[in-house]
Amino acid sequence: MLVNRRQFLLDSGKTACAAGLLAGGVLAYSKSNCALASQALRPPAALPEEDFLAACLRCGLCVQACPYDTLKLARPFDDAPTGTPFFTARKVACEMCDDIPCAKACPSGALDNHIENINDARMGVAVLIDHQHCLNYLGLRCDVCYRVCPLIDEAINLELQHNARTGKHAFFLPVVNSDVCTGCGKCEQACVMEKAAIKVLPRDIAVAKGGEHYQLGWEEKAAAGESLVPNELVLPVRRPEGL
Amino acid sequence: MNQIPLHNIDVSRGFFVRNRFLILRRMVQTGVLALFLIGPLFSVWILRGNLSSSLLLDTVPMTDVFSFLQMLLAGHWPELSALLGVLVVAGFYVFAGGRTYCAWVCPVNPVTDLAAWMREKLAIKQHMRISRQFRVWVLLAVLVATLISGSIVYEYVNPISHAYRLVIFASFGSVWFVVAVFLFDLLISRRGWCGYVCPAGVVYAQLGKLSPLKVAALDRQQCDDCMDCYKVCPEPQVIKPALKGEAGGVSPVISDSACTLCGRCIDVCDQHVFSFSSRFAQMAEKSL
Numbered sequence: 001m002l003v004n005r006r007q008f009l010l011d012s013g014k015t016a017c018a019a020g021l022l023a024g025g026v027l028a029y030s031k032s033n034c035a036l037a038s039q040a041l042r043p044p045a046a047l048p049e050e051d052f053l054a055a056c057l058r059c060g061l062c063v064q065a066c067p068y069d070t071l072k073l074a075r076p077f078d079d080a081p082t083g084t085p086f087f088t089a090r091k092v093a094c095e096m097c098d099d100i101p102c103a104k105a106c107p108s109g110a111l112d113n114h115i116e117n118i119n120d121a122r123m124g125v126a127v128l129i130d131h132q133h134c135l136n137y138l139g140l141r142c143d144v145c146y147r148v149c150p151l152i153d154e155a156i157n158l159e160l161q162h163n164a165r166t167g168k169h170a171f172f173l174p175v176v177n178s179d180v181c182t183g184c185g186k187c188e189q190a191c192v193m194e195k196a197a198i199k200v201l202p203r204d205i206a207v208a209k210g211g212e213h214y215q216l217g218w219e220e221k222a223a224a225g226e227s228l229v230p231n232e233l234v235l236p237v238r239r240p241e242g243l
Numbered sequence: 244m245n246q247i248p249l250h251n252i253d254v255s256r257g258f259f260v261r262n263r264f265l266i267l268r269r270m271v272q273t274g275v276l277a278l279f280l281i282g283p284l285f286s287v288w289i290l291r292g293n294l295s296s297s298l299l300l301d302t303v304p305m306t307d308v309f310s311f312l313q314m315l316l317a318g319h320w321p322e323l324s325a326l327l328g329v330l331v332v333a334g335f336y337v338f339a340g341g342r343t344y345c346a347w348v349c350p351v352n353p354v355t356d357l358a359a360w361m362r363e364k365l366a367i368k369q370h371m372r373i374s375r376q377f378r379v380w381v382l383l384a385v386l387v388a389t390l391i392s393g394s395i396v397y398e399y400v401n402p403i404s405h406a407y408r409l410v411i412f413a414s415f416g417s418v419w420f421v422v423a424v425f426l427f428d429l430l431i432s433r434r435g436w437c438g439y440v441c442p443a444g445v446v447y448a449q450l451g452k453l454s455p456l457k458v459a460a461l462d463r464q465q466c467d468d469c470m471d472c473y474k475v476c477p478e479p480q481v482i483k484p485a486l487k488g489e490a491g492g493v494s495p496v497i498s499d500s501a502c503t504l505c506g507r508c509i510d511v512c513d514q515h516v517f518s519f520s521s522r523f524a525q526m527a528e529k530s531l
Contacts, residue, residue: 023384054318
């Protein structure tokens with residue numbers, strides 16, 4: 001009896017260990033696969049990446065709901081975790097459908113189907129990543145990224161600057177407002193360069209975050225109705241004693 | 244028992260009768276896949292999505308029970324659609340016999356069947372025997388890994404998902420996961436993947452525990468010990484209790500939830516021993 005029990009425990013232990021090793025391998029593989037998540041642009045209304053990977057069932061309903069074939073289901077060796085939906089802005093950008101069929105199709109809530117306005121989507125953020133080669137930064141009037149933006153003059157503005165090279169022209173510099181940009185990728189897709197000078201990056205990578213305790217003086221001032229610091233601030237005079 | 248001549252081949256049973264459930268299963272397997280495929284190919288949307296989660300006729304949601312479990316353990320509470328979907332699927336298999344999924348729907352089944360068939364043809368004897376409990380441990384370990392990582396980890400490797408993505412979403416890299424299962428079954432372990440490893444099968448087996456639909460050796464006294472049923476069965480251990488249990492008063496119903504209800508034993512048995520039946524078959528017999 002004792003031998004049988006010992007044998008049973010040994011066998012079970014062996015089996016369990018082997019299964020554990022297998023699952024460990026799967027876990028390690030999935031981790032290396034998830035590293036790709038940092039580059040992937042998700043459909044509109046996707047949960048933050050970590051929650052997204054817990055919620056997405058990899059069913060592809062959003063991909064099939066996309067009328068423009070923008071969304072792809074990541075295949076092994078694609079730049080996104082296998083089986084999850086993503087899009088490559090340079091190839092096919094998001095057309096920002098008013099009815100947001102992809103998010104509405106999601107059965108699990110990995111895409112939040114309560115989203116009402118596509119302009120609230122935050123798929124990524126456009127970054128003019130190479131000033132050196134951007135035609136507008138060279139003083140030309142390309143403006144393509146600005147013109148194709150669905151939120152022109154909100155998500156991308158052209159800022160005037162004096163062109164010192166010619167002395168009589170202006171630079172029209174495309175500047176992205178990261179609070180407004182949806183990350184649809186139209187600008188990246190349309191950029192006339194052989195390799196895009198403006199690229200859409202996941203917000204995790206491209207958007208900075210100030211300290212929780214940071215306050216902007218002018219906002220605080222507007223909220224309080226007056227400056228938080230007295231106008232005539234008298235600062236103590238500090239100098240070495242005896243002078 | 245003795246009056247029946249050994250291996251009494253019934254010549255009246257032609258190819259189609261001897262393979263009727265195999266043919267029917269292949270039709271169901273390809274049929275389900277085809278319903279998913281005609282959407283992206285011809286814009287005929289009967290089924291959207293894939294086996295992980297889908298939408299039938301734009302109304303009925305269906306969600307894979309194993310994927311759903313993983314999602315819960317990864318820490319996500321789903322929307323109504325996936326909740327209803329998992330109820331639909333679980334409800335169906337509770338009545339239709341849990342591992343009917345394995346034999347009638349799962350796209351890996353034809354692959355492992357092919358491997359088993361080629362094994363026979365190529366006379367490959369090498370077989371790694373693993374504990375049948377291994378797959379239960381794999382399931383537990385996968386669920387723990389899901390819990391730890393907070394991500395649906397198994398779906399990166401699940402050959403079922405890969406096979407469907409391969410066909411429906413032209414995910415060609417997925418073919419390697421299917422090939423790996425094929426080679427494992429062909430060269431390493433006979434019917435090894437589904438029999439020892441696949442955790443999805445364990446989930447569906449649990450669902451089928453209470454299923455009324457079963458295969459039963461109702462005419463077991465006709466058995467002439469030809470062993471054909473054991474040879475074709477993907478889970479041969481489930482047959483013996485029902486087939487040989489008469490003396491011990493064991494029910495002829497194959498009650499082991501590992502039975503995939505593939506019906507292959509019904510196909511090959513010339514003595515008409517097996518049939519699809521209900522788990523209450525013996526009770527009915529007794530009451531007669």
